[in-house]
Amino acid sequence: MPKSRIRKKADYTPPPAKQAASIKLESRGWVAPVMLALFLIGLAWIVVFYVTDGSLPVDALGNANIVVGFGFIAAGFAVSTQWK
Numbered sequence: 001m002p003k004s005r006i007r008k009k010a011d012y013t014p015p016p017a018k019q020a021a022s023i024k025l026e027s028r029g030w031v032a033p034v035m036l037a038l039f040l041i042g043l044a045w046i047v048v049f050y051v052t053d054g055s056l057p058v059d060a061l062g063n064a065n066i067v068v069g070f071g072f073i074a075a076g077f078a079v080s081t082q083w084k
Helices: 031-051 064-080
Strands: none
Touching: 031 064
16 A cells, blocks of 8 residues: 655744844933922922921911822822833
8 A cells, every 4th residue: 555645844934033123211311300309399398287287388278288298299200200
């Protein structure tokens, strides 16, 4: 009985390697100082509010001074997203 023909399978050739795109990370020089300044201003605002029993930094705001302080801190976090 004759032997059946065996089909040759093509050898596996892996796809060509993709070259990694060069990502240029340029850090913006203003981001870190502004971020730290906003953090410190917010912290100082809250500390001054508590130390002076609510009479400073802005007496008319009352307890909203805490919101202003946390607003500065939140702005610092928002600026930090620009840091590379």
